[in-house]
Amino acid sequence: MSSKKIRVLVAKPGLDGHDRGAKVVARALRDAGMEVIYTGLRQTPEMIVRAAIDEAVDVIGLSILSGAHNAIFPRVMELLNAEGVDDILVVAGGIIPEDDVPMLKEVGIAEVFGPGTPLQEIVDFIQSNVKK
């Protein structure tokens, strides 16, 4: 039995406390056989990157509903780059206007999942894009 697992950090940066989406996705990933590390609310980009490194995750999932994504997501990517991390797949979800998506992809967010995305779509995306 091979025990290799995809490890995912599900993080809620910013100050909003709406973690329904993050937790539902966390459960779905667990049920798809992944190991999900959940950080809790009010995470700074520094905390997220530190946790991602210590936990040696393959994927970071960022969830935000407050509208602070344009300030916070690029900062997460910047810190990952500064640490020389290039093998972590970073995806995002929440209330993110479509106009903002190109910029977020530009800085390295692999995919942005809006409201109404089927859970299986997120699972499939991670399984086929994880960098290992």
Place this chain on the structure above:
Amino acid sequence: MVEEKDVSESLKEWDEKVVGKTLERFPERKKEFATISGIPVKRLYSPVDTADIDYNRDVGFPGAYPFTRGVQPTMYRGRFWTMRQYSGFATAKETNERFKFLLEQGQTGLSVAFDLPTQIGYDSDHPLAQGEVGKVGVAIDSLADMEVLFDSIPLDKVSTSMTINAPASVLLAMYIVVAEKQGVPMEKLRGTVQNDILKEYAARGTYIFPPQPSMRLTTDIFRFCSEKMPLWNTISISGYHLREAGSTAVQEVAFTIADGIAYVESAIKSGLDVDAFASRLSFFFGSHSDFLEEIAKFRAARRLWARIMKERFNAKSDRSTRMRFHTQTAGCTLTAQQPDNNIVRVTMQALQAVLGGTQSLHTNSRDEALSLPTEDSVQIALRTQQIIAYESGVGDTIDPLAGSYYIEYLTNEIERLATEYIKKIDSMGGAPAAIEQGYIQKEIHAAAYAFQRAVDSGERVVVGVNKFTVKEEQSMEYLRVNPQIEREQVERLMALKQDRDGAKVEATLKALKQCAEGTENLMPYIIDAVKAYATLGEICDVLRSVFGEYKAPDIL
């Protein structure tokens, strides 16, 4: 009226002879039907299902115990519900303009949304505030911002609801001082502070202090207002956020009322008489997509609360047993796909709330699954309420669905199931203990996950999302908060700190700290600090230094 026995016999006959034949030829859409709460739904309801109801005891009359049919004797024949759109964004100045626009459009009450740093007691220059200033509501750092927010809005004329919880005392103090400067005494002020910290721990997440000192802040407001602000609603005990987090209608009723019980107990423990404060408690529910279940939910909640206040807390006055509530259409039912469909959803949900007897209503805007609503969308949302009020005629008679076999049955069923939950929560030591043990959170998460699985599997249809989908480009305009405003807000804060009397700030904060360490009511001390232009962050920091900060349990 036919005898019940006759009905059950004829029902059996109908079932065997008429339905049986049809089913052979036309099977039903599903094997089993159920509400969102999982209550089984039968093909037909009849007097058999309402046989246990004693009209006087269980249904009664509007404006009278147990208030199943509504809290006022004339309901909407006297005055429509308060149309109250939650709004607030960017700076106090911009929000002030939006308020004036809404009042001109015929809105009858204000509802203030604060940005997240304000809700968590951080000033706009706090490191964690980065990117959040003015995003989901207005940024308020000090009395100076509050003065701008209500500039030339006569506070003796409007009622103002403030969605503020952990630092509710501070914002209430600011409101009192602004009114005072307008020449309006606090006993004339009408409005609500949400002030419901338990649901922050359970679902919404904008907490600051641990439960014990938080409950003290809450009851300090109860006491202060019972003495000085007779028209002010001291709390809005909120099921809305529990519902948004994924709970079912039954759970929403149960957990909200369990929270309510905890507040009442805490106030009584602090020495208040139940009849001195209970009439100023108010509630806040969501209106979700199961039309009839939602209507029954509102009726069940009212009856259950009335019974608990009377039987458990021995409230003497009927007014103490009356559940008055605000309703908001369910944000989580809005779809990003085909956003105009949301107008229809909101219409149905608003109608449910009205048929359920709400006291005030916020209708969501169609674009809220995408971002903050534009002025156009907000207008449609408000017009939706006005059409229901002025065109549909549903407000012309009270509680028009009462007596419907299904509605009365469902009202009973929701009350029964919610009572079971409350018993369970009581056995755990009440809502605060159940939250600390993660019980309420786990129940909500499990329901949220089950709901999402049902949508994903197609078992539950969401139009435009998992059925009747189209390829679409997102073409709607939406509101964007200029990132510039964060800098401006911080600059204003810096200027304020320069201009104010530093010694006075220090003195009032010191007095506040001493009060926090003791047991005196915090409100007067907070008002003094606010008057000296101490900032929200400074005041909350003083309280943090005494009370500590809450850490969430690791509940998944």
Place this chain on the structure above:
Amino acid sequence: MSVEKLVEGILSGKRRELARLISLIEDEDAIASEVLSRLYKNTGHAKIIGVTGPPGSGKSTLVTRITTEYRKREQSVGIICVDPSSPFSGGALLGDRIRMQEHSLDDEVFVRSMGTRGHLGGLSRATSDAVRAVDAFGKDVILVETVGAGQSEVEVIEIAHTVIVTDVPGSGDDIQAIKAGIMEIADIFVVNKSDLPGADKKVTEINAMLDTDQKMGTWRPPVILTNGRTGEGITELVDMIEEHFAYLASSGQLEARGLRRSREELEQLMEYKLTRELLSTLRGRPEYENAIREIALRREDPYTVAERLITEFLVKCRE
């Protein structure tokens, strides 16, 4: 990543390399043993503390508080939190970090969450290797947190010098759980959430149970009241951990324990490797599969076949 780079990185304090090694250990990658064998001589310095107890007994909070106390004492800390994997999907939800946010940016604290998975070499193997990696990395104190539920968790916790068993006031069933499984392994009992009613009663109950314990040696496990929320009792707890460690050293148990652990580990490793070696030569070969069929049909018996296969294997090894 090469063995060399991992070894160097870990010895020079690079957390990314440490994190990777732990992943390799969890994935049962062959490189992990190579790296660990290179690191072995740099281990043995850390004080290892196990924390176990029923769910809801505030273990994460306690671990966080103990960490704060050790940081005050200028000790660096590694934390390994083991949570059960789902038996259905093999996935896991690991939420211990939620409680540990106050240490999340401290360079002297390393936190790692592990799922129990279905480890071939046993959960204790993976965890003790992870602890060893953190030890080599140079942390002064390593805290291992597990749900005290089953035998495998008990094994995990046995790698610790000091085992803390947590419990909370109320619910009388807990004490049964403790009796049944993890009672014997406790060096220190903690009754957490001391502000709840019944805390003193719980302390009395545990003490009464200890009084009837026949097998107890010269260390009688103390029962300490703590409050994870306020931090009450934590200084006392950490003092007690230190005292226990000093007791182990002065009584010669530390040394004896080291020898015992080394023997167990060596023997386990040999057993594991030998079995793996043996099975890899056998599995899939027609005569092996045939022998299994013969046993099932009762034409052969497993005792004789096992004897024969092992003898053949050993003969082949000698050649």
